[in-house]
Amino acid sequence: MPGNCxxxxxxxxxxxxxxxxxxxxxxxxxxxxxxxxxxxxxxxxWGGPGMAMTMDFRPDRLTVSYDEAMTITSxxxx
Numbered sequence: 870m871p872g873n874c875x876x877x878x879x880x881x882x883x884x885x886x887x888x889x890x891x892x893x894x895x896x897x898x899x900x901x902x903x904x905x906x907x908x909x910x911x912x913x914x915w916g917g918p919g920m921a922m923t924m925d926f927r928p929d930r931l932t933v934s935y936d937e938a939m940t941i942t943s944x945x946x947x
Contacts, residue, residue, distance in 0.1 A: 874910035874931050874946040888931070888944040896935040904931055904944060 887907040894900055901913050910931035916922050918937050926947045934943045 874908040874929060891933075891941050891944055894941050896933065896939045896941055900941070901933070904933060908944070908946070910946065 888904060891900060891904055891907070896915060901915070904910075905913050908931045911929040912927070912931070914922070914930055914932045916932060916934040918935075922932070928946055930947060932945055932947055933941055935941050
C-alpha cells in the first residue's frame with residue numbers, strides 16, 4: 870500500500886506508517902528507492918546536517934533528513 874505523498878497535490882497527512890519504519894535506518898540509494906515506493910512520492914530530496922534547502926512545498930516530493938552518521942531522522946511530504 871503506497872503512502873500519502875500525493876503526486877496530484879491533494880491533502881497530505883504527516884506521520885505515515887509507510888515511511889515511519891525507515892526512521893533510524895541508514896540513508897542510501899536503496900533506502901531512498903524504498904522510501905519513494907512506500908510514500909507514493911514522485912521525487913526524493915535528501916537533507917543532511919546543516920544543509921540549506923528551499924522552503925517551497927511540493928506535495929509530490931518526499932524530504933528525508935539524516936544525521937552525521939547517515940541515519941534517517943525524519944521523512945515528510947513536501
